[in-house]
Amino acid sequence: PIEQLDSMECYYIQHLNTIYPSGYNFESGGHKGKTHTEETKRKMSEAQKGKKHSKETKQKMSGEKSPNAKLTWKLVGEIRKAYTTENYTQLELAKEYGISRPQIGHIVNNKQWKED
Structure with a gap:
């Protein structure tokens, strides 16, 4: 079950000390990652419109x-x-x-x- 995987993720992140700056994780795990809201996605999209790569x-x-x-x-x-x-x-x-x-x-x- 997903809850067990979340628990294992938290355990190994702590056990192996992989939280930044010692490692590559920014959080202790088990949160299934963060996602942007639709409003935030819309704002990010608007900010990029019209921009061209050099x-x-x-x-x-x-x-x-x-x-x-x-x-x-x-x-x-x-x-x-x-x-x-x-x-x-x-x-x-x-x-x-x-x-x-x-x-x-x-x-x-x-x-x-x-x-x-």
Whole structure:
């Protein structure tokens, strides 16, 4: 039951001394985390509307540097070469590299993984 898990969480956080600054927990546990109210979410959303990332920030988040990147620049080069000179279809490349066909289309059309 969830109550037992909450109790165990509290025990181990205290036993292992993982409350900040000694550890990574900010609370003693067992609270199932805090969530924002709908009003707070709305205010945070409004505060971000109209804001744009700078070119520098976009570069820092893009390509291999992204924690979500499945490809490297080397693989992107291989995909572009295979598509233009070796007559592979986008679907074949998608299966080969484990990404979606639309993603391949964005790569070969320089909509993503743009070279400066």
